Amino acid sequence: MVKDKDAIENPNLKDKKMFIGIVWNCAPELKLVLSALLFFCSLVTLFQFFPSHLSFSVQDLRNCASLPPPSSALKLVTASSPPPVEIQIQHRHVKQEDVVLQNGVVKRNFNTYGTAAYNFILMSAYRGGVDTFAVIGLSSKPLHVFSKPTYLCQWLPHNATQNQNQNITVPGSKILPDWGYGRVYTVVVVNCTFPFPVGADGGGGQLLIHASTGGGGDSNFNLTDTIEALSETPGSLNPLQFSAPPKYDYLYCGSSLYGNLSPQRIREWIAYHVKMFGEKSHFVIHDAGGVHPEVMEVLRPWVEKGYVTVQDVREQERFDGYYHNQFLIVNDCLHRYRFTTKWMFFFDVDEFIFVPKKSTINTVMDSLSDYTQFTIEQRTMSNKLCYLDDHAGKIYRKWGIEKLVYRDTVKGIRRDRKYAVQPRNVFATGVHMSENTVGKTTHKTEGKIMYYHYHGTISERREPCRQLVNKTEMKVGGTPYMVDKTMREAAFAVKRFELRMIGSVLIRTRQ
Template identity: 75%
Template structure:
């Protein structure tokens, strides 16, 4: 018996079925394409909706329910939790207020500039003192700092308790300060203080920022600025002995700070010339801001040993950014330190030479100006490179700078800086070119009486000053007219002989 075949096992039947399926699919291609395209578009749209803003979430949820595929997994959105913080001395973080506003804090550290930097303090009378220092310039420009002076008697004394008075500040640098400005504080009490001859006391300065740059913060620094030992004041006369006696010097020079690699030879010429001019009753205070190197000190040492020169090391002031190596600070310290030691005090630089006409002397000129507290001195500008070649070239290099540099600038109609002299007991604070804080008269009419020759820049470089030799008496260089002026050359011979007589030949081999 023959078993009938299963139709499914008939290859012909299977082939016919496949052809029928393919034919059906082929006939439905447009509809399938449309269906697949719609499905692809729909899935893409669902994917994009996940990145839409939250207010569209209701639509996204509806669409997701219709999606045949689960949405791609993604991390939950970051929930930033702003802690509710309390402010106290140990926590200065920001605070989220109840209305959702973030309150920002500003945390302070350190200091932009010191409130006060003390250089010196001096008694100026029975009831008055001067305190000299630096302070933050922005504090004084934009704020209103105040000063309170307190005299505290020695605890062992029998006098009354401490006395306080408001300090009067003076800013003598005309706004030239940089990070720091110079402050001179006058402390004048209503009656004499510290007059008990057997006991001393202290002057205390209370320096307050009064808000300054921070309107909600007032810092007060309490500074012991001066201490007087027992017995300084004579209780019988109630006067300082220093106030009573005549000044030790007729003329005292207060120098601007010296800095840089200065020429020893130029310093040698300057000090010998002025010791000769001002005479035995004169003294020169040199402030070293880095310029008194070993070779310059060798030039000054003979005059220090003979009592004409005092050198003060102020290099530490370079830490504090003030005008021109704190020049205003230096001259005010010099004013108050020596105000009772001299009748006249001069302010000029070491590349400037004071001169009076031949028929005059420094004494006769100063006596004629005695009615004035202050007078200014006219400038005569000398070229710092033109040299007059009227001698053998091999000999001119051995001459002093004031002998070689003899061409004077004759340009008209320009303002030239003046320097000045004061009677210091009548001055409260001072500047570089003059003082505005004086008692008494000032005169500028000194033409023909006294002047100074200015050799700008010749001292700041250790080199031969001559850069161009000329043998004519008049010429123009760069549009500036120059004329030969041999005034200082004619004085050089006497200065050389004076130096040799005073200190010997120790400086004959001084180099540029």
């Protein structure tokens, strides 16, 4: 009766007694499970203090012992975190530990990882003749400043089994045309000149460059990378191209264009210079991000006419060089078009070449034909002062070269110059001149040829006029200016030329 009463008052009593009975009967087995669990936890705790490089199995056990996150946390990470990056391990680095020598000296060890900069970044390679080549690229600047990297040129003919000169190698001649202006990377032009013609039989072949680091700051290592610089298919070489008359009289090699350029300023520049240089001229524009759709609309009519080639060089932005790697770009242009033009010009799209009225570009260039290179004097124009000699409402509809007429007249200062070359006599080039030429250079071109520089007027899409004045001479911020209407007087003829050449397709072009 008491048992029934206890069962009524405490209905769980029967279940509790049953559980105690089971535990009591299974006590040995339970003790064994608890002991094993305690041993495993102790072992995992000890593994936390073992060195990570001791063995891979330790790390595996750590991973096994780690608990997975709760399902809710896993969902949160999956929703908010980017997908994991796949890591490819090419080789496992064996870390060198410090050691104590027998004399008690502690020998410290240094462990190296990764690569600071590429040994060589190939952009292009071109023939300079039947026995010579030019290879243009970028290389680590510290490598060339603090080490002595070398280049070995090798020609491998496709018909090597029939060619007696199966292994043709010569040292490459290194040229650094950017004069130390490089940043992480510097420009390298490697000249490969063989003692006799290679591939002149039309059999084709490969030009290999073996680029050695010269230690690269680590005297224990001299790593060499083999680069396939150029490959010629059988029958592709035409030796007559190196002596044939050039296709163009004048070719423009432009530096890298970047930024939010003004379509209207580009429109003025290209129309003006196509008119000046004439039918046998060509303009190579290098787009480093500046040829946005509106600029391309301005260039397209001239591309269709065959006067302009646009090259997309935006990929070079991956490599930190000087001013969007402009030295790299102009050297590629030099060797790419070396045999297609008589004269090659290097200047920017905010600069306008000018020759006096009694001369033409042809007569000036003929007078300088004995020189491989000549430089061009600069006339600096204000990029904000506009001459108000007309209704103020009309001035904003004029071209930039019509209204920006105030010239900086400061005397006794050295101004930058731009230049032109006969490219067949040039091995590497720069932005303001070349130091790697065969033949004479002259700087005495005052009065023959000059360029008007409108600095800062093309890099922004805005109205250039910031101050309207009607004085012929004035000072602004201590700088003297005077009115120079030379380019303004040329504008009307340029507009008529544009209309005759491409019609009115650009009539609605804006800043």
